[in-house]
Amino acid sequence: MATKVTAKNIYKIFGDDTDPAFELLKNGRSKAEILAETSHTVGVNDASFDVAEGEIFVVMGLSGSGKSTLVRMINGLIAPTRGEILIDGTDVASCPAETLRQVRREKVAMVFQHFALFPHKTVVDNVAYGLKVKGMAVAERREKALAALAQVGLDTYADSYPDELSGGMQQRVGLARGLAAEPEILLMDEPFSALDPLIRRDMQEELLVLQRTLKKTIIFITHDLNEALILGDKIAIMKDGRFVQVGTAQEIVGSPADDYVAAFTQDIDRSRVFSVDSIAMDPAPIELGSDTIGDALARMEDLGRDALFATENGSVTGIATYRALAAASRRNKNEDIRTVLRRDFETIAADAELHALYEKSTTGLPVGVVDAEGTLVGVVEPQAIFAQLVRGESEAAAAADKRVTPA
Amino acid sequence: MFSPSDLFEIPFGDWIDAGVKDWLVPNFRPLFRSMQVPISWVLDGLDAFLNAMPMLLFAAILTLIAWRTAGRGVAIFTALALVFLDLIGVWSQTMTTLAMIVTAVFFCALIGIPLGILGARNDRFMSVLRPILDIMQTIPPFVYLVPIVMLFGVGTVPGVIATIIFALPPIIRLTNLGIRGVRSDLVEAAYAFGSTPRQVLWEVQFPLALRTIMAGLNQTLMMALSMAVIAALIGAGGLGLTVNTGLGRLDVGTAMEGGVGIVILAIILDRITQSFAERKSVKTPSLLATFKSYFSPAGRTASAPADKPAPSAR
Numbered sequence: 001m002a003t004k005v006t007a008k009n010i011y012k013i014f015g016d017d018t019d020p021a022f023e024l025l026k027n028g029r030s031k032a033e034i035l036a037e038t039s040h041t042v043g044v045n046d047a048s049f050d051v052a053e054g055e056i057f058v059v060m061g062l063s064g065s066g067k068s069t070l071v072r073m074i075n076g077l078i079a080p081t082r083g084e085i086l087i088d089g090t091d092v093a094s095c096p097a098e099t100l101r102q103v104r105r106e107k108v109a110m111v112f113q114h115f116a117l118f119p120h121k122t123v124v125d126n127v128a129y130g131l132k133v134k135g136m137a138v139a140e141r142r143e144k145a146l147a148a149l150a151q152v153g154l155d156t157y158a159d160s161y162p163d164e165l166s167g168g169m170q171q172r173v174g175l176a177r178g179l180a181a182e183p184e185i186l187l188m189d190e191p192f193s194a195l196d197p198l199i200r201r202d203m204q205e206e207l208l209v210l211q212r213t214l215k216k217t218i219i220f221i222t223h224d225l226n227e228a229l230i231l232g233d234k235i236a237i238m239k240d241g242r243f244v245q246v247g248t249a250q251e252i253v254g255s256p257a258d259d260y261v262a263a264f265t266q267d268i269d270r271s272r273v274f275s276v277d278s279i280a281m282d283p284a285p286i287e288l289g290s291d292t293i294g295d296a297l298a299r300m301e302d303l304g305r306d307a308l309f310a311t312e313n314g315s316v317t318g319i320a321t322y323r324a325l326a327a328a329s330r331r332n333k334n335e336d337i338r339t340v341l342r343r344d345f346e347t348i349a350a351d352a353e354l355h356a357l358y359e360k361s362t363t364g365l366p367v368g369v370v371d372a373e374g375t376l377v378g379v380v381e382p383q384a385i386f387a388q389l390v391r392g393e394s395e396a397a398a399a400a401d402k403r404v405t406p407a
Numbered sequence: 408m409f410s411p412s413d414l415f416e417i418p419f420g421d422w423i424d425a426g427v428k429d430w431l432v433p434n435f436r437p438l439f440r441s442m443q444v445p446i447s448w449v450l451d452g453l454d455a456f457l458n459a460m461p462m463l464l465f466a467a468i469l470t471l472i473a474w475r476t477a478g479r480g481v482a483i484f485t486a487l488a489l490v491f492l493d494l495i496g497v498w499s500q501t502m503t504t505l506a507m508i509v510t511a512v513f514f515c516a517l518i519g520i521p522l523g524i525l526g527a528r529n530d531r532f533m534s535v536l537r538p539i540l541d542i543m544q545t546i547p548p549f550v551y552l553v554p555i556v557m558l559f560g561v562g563t564v565p566g567v568i569a570t571i572i573f574a575l576p577p578i579i580r581l582t583n584l585g586i587r588g589v590r591s592d593l594v595e596a597a598y599a600f601g602s603t604p605r606q607v608l609w610e611v612q613f614p615l616a617l618r619t620i621m622a623g624l625n626q627t628l629m630m631a632l633s634m635a636v637i638a639a640l641i642g643a644g645g646l647g648l649t650v651n652t653g654l655g656r657l658d659v660g661t662a663m664e665g666g667v668g669i670v671i672l673a674i675i676l677d678r679i680t681q682s683f684a685e686r687k688s689v690k691t692p693s694l695l696a697t698f699k700s701y702f703s704p705a706g707r708t709a710s711a712p713a714d715k716p717a718p719s720a721r
Contacts, residue, residue: 075599101603104601109599118593129600130600130601
């Protein structure tokens with residue numbers, strides 16, 4: 001996929017004379033030391049990233065980590081002290097004001113934490129604002145604004161004022177305002193942080209639904225790692241203006257780069273981050289017709305498993321437990337395996353999240369992992385689920401211990 | 408006891424005197440004279456118009472404006488008070504004072520709002536402007552009456568000019584305050600969608616600052632009214648002249664007639680302009696409609712929310 005936004009070694013230092021502070025920063029001094037010495041604040045420290053077209057890039061960090069500064073540099077609201085930011089090859093950090101305005105009008109829209117809706121304009125006029133400053137005619141921009149409002153389900157509120165809507169509805173208007181100008185890039189600065197948890201959840205899902213059809217390039221800022229994991233195709237963790245780790249949700253949670261990241265992942269619901277294939281094992285199925293009871297029992301003992309799936313011509317027909325097979329073999333070594341197969345087996349898609357396995361593994365039997373055609377590609381033993389959930393807990397606990405113990 | 412003035416004294420007064428008399432007046436008198444042309448044009452037109460209008464017609468118009476902007480109570484007061492002013496025989500002076508005040512406020516807004524906007528957008532300009540405003544607000548008006556007479560002569564127009572100097576600071580300060588007080592994330596949002604600075608000003612900052620600017624206009628109006636008597640010292644007519652005449656003759660009755668006229672005018676104009684500032688100006692789609700809304704009946708706006716389900720308190 002084509003790269004839409006590229007940031008190359010960008011720095012932001014707030015203050016009048018940034019050069020001495022920049023030198024100190026280059027020499028590896030910390031943000032706190034530089035503030036004490038030069039009274040200049042380091043906002044962003046050497047951040048580089050690429051965002052591919054149609055990707056959701058989430059920047060996660062606590063307040064003061066520089067994430068809001070970072071997102072404002074992408075549309076030039078804040079100019080970086082050093083470095084360049086390319087949007088389709090245009091460097092917004094150094095281009096003239098008129099070019100920057102064109103980029104903002106045509107390519108990059110923004111959604112704000114506290115909605116930033118204009119209180120003196122109606123909902124539809126708010127949504128049409130970006131079109132108005134472009135100089136679009138009244139009728140045309142109203143039509144486009146209504147279409148954008150319809151996307152977020154608020155077209156019936158077009159002529160209300162923002163303060164007549166609830167917080168969740170106001171942010172939908174904010175989102176519609178971002179979408180109305182049909183930008184290619186959407187910057188979202190903690191858009192759901194000011195909302196109630198339930199509404200936040202709805203909005204996250206709605207954004208994902210919209211994204212499936214819109215395929216915008218989204219740069220999403222949040223302080224909530226859970227939100228980052230739900231939304232992000234790629235996640236950057238920021239601390240003191242620096243990217244600590246950049247990776248997918250599974251990479252961040254599965255192998256945190258340092259204790260700081262590990263501390264965040266501690267409270268994460270890992271069952272919603274990892275997919276089934278992360279814990280699937282070789283299915284080693286019993287081939288009906290070719291394998292005998294003796295073969296099956298021997299393989300179970302080799303693999304240390306209590307049950308194996310049985311397949312016939314590639315499709316799953318049932319599951320055989322060690323106990324049933326052993327009893328059958330005592331009766332008659334040559335009995336057909338089909339007579340002892342259990343048919344109440346469960347299967348799951350390989351890309352499903354772990355939590356979907358909970359209900360399917362209540363029988364205690366392994367769950368079959370199948371691909372889109374229904375072919376058995378793996379099995380999940382119930383205990384493997386717990387092993388995966390617990391792995392992070394112990395790592396994070398170890399990291400937490402290290403933090404409290406003085407070095 | 409020793410004091411620095413034992414060694415030498417600074418002839419500060421002489422310097423100022425020489426500066427004004429020998430340099431400013433001979434060199435710039437024609438310039439200042441030409442500056443008063445637009446003021447005298449507006450003032451004379453307004454004065455002639457107000458004095459030519461039948462008393463009852465004007466009273467009816469002002470009552471109507473009061474009713475539509477400030478409500479029924481103020482309208483009734485306006486009607487009764489205007490009739491009272493006619494009955495005590497100061498109607499013509501009231502109209503002259505009104506013409507002076509409206510002219511002064513008009514020019515204050517014309518000068519002050521752009522200066523306030525400029526000050527809000529440029530910190531350096533504001534840091535120069537602020538001490539000048541401080542001086543304008545604290546210096547006693549009597550101090551600048553003499554140079555004004557030297558530069559502009561005697562009469563109603565110089566009186567209006569003195570009034571403008573006295574009443575200008577609040578509108579500048581509150582315009583500056585209003586523009587600066589617009590939520591920064593709204594300004595940021597406007598820029599983020601590709602607005603030019605001019606679009607940010609007219610689409611977002613000015614409409615949202617309008618209530619504060621109107622409060623400044625109200626302050627300016629009140630200060631202009633309080634200058635009516637002082638302006639009369641340099642030959643301005645109207646109610647101020649009535650007060651001064653009464654003062655000169657130790658005629659309590661005449662002075663009180665002028666004083667009551669000023670007070671009544673102040674109350675009416677204050678209530679009307681205050682309703683501009685208090686009006687929920689945020690609920691309007693455009694600047695034009697914002698101004699229009701000032702002239703829709705107060706009763707109608709108050710009952711408007713009942714048409715819709717009341718928004719939950721937030």
